[in-house]
Amino acid sequence: MQLNKKDVLEQLNKACKNTLMETLNIEMIDFGDDFLIAKMPVNSRVHQPDGVLHGGATVALAESVGSFASHIFNDPEKFFVRGIEISANHLKSIREGYIFANATFLHKGRTTQLLDIRITDEADNLISICKLTTIALPKK
Structure with a gap:
């Protein structure tokens, strides 16, 4: 039975319970x-000491969305996904509001996947560009 979009998003967000994603309010x-x-909301919980978004929080958002993307586009019954490399270029600072991470595939291999993750603010300004490599490993 095919799950609808609402069900898939609900399952993904439920999987975030008691994880870093919940701590950072990633949805x-x-x-x-x-x-x-x-x-992800940008507030004092994800700030550097000088009051702007911490690059590490941005990378955590990028790896979370990219790993979930690899997870749902592989067969989650047969494979689990792990991030194996991530890079980030931070282009603009932000102090408050929301940032959005859009993960798209550059390569969808059977074993490895390469994702482009664009982080933007509410006005669609580019905040960061990330690249994530994931690996799909068989469940035993």
């Missing part, structure tokens, strides 16, 4: 055939 909000989008 999966949309997906399609080749993308997954998540959002």
Whole structure:
């Protein structure tokens, strides 16, 4: 039985319970055939000492959405996914509001996947560009 979008997003967000994603208030909000989008609030919980978004929080958002994208586009009954490399270029600072991470595939291999993750603010300004490599490993 095919799950609808609402059910898939609900399951993904439920999986975030008691994890770093819950701590950072990361929420999966949309997906399609080749993308997954998540959002995260920018507030003092994710700031550097000088009051702007911490790059590590941005990377945590990027790896979370990218790993979930690889998870849902592989067979989750047969494989588990792990991030094996991530890079980030931070282009703009932000102090408050929401940021959105849009993960799209550059490569969808059977074993490894490469994702492009664009982090934008509510006005669609580009905040960071991340690349994530994941690996799909068989469940035993």
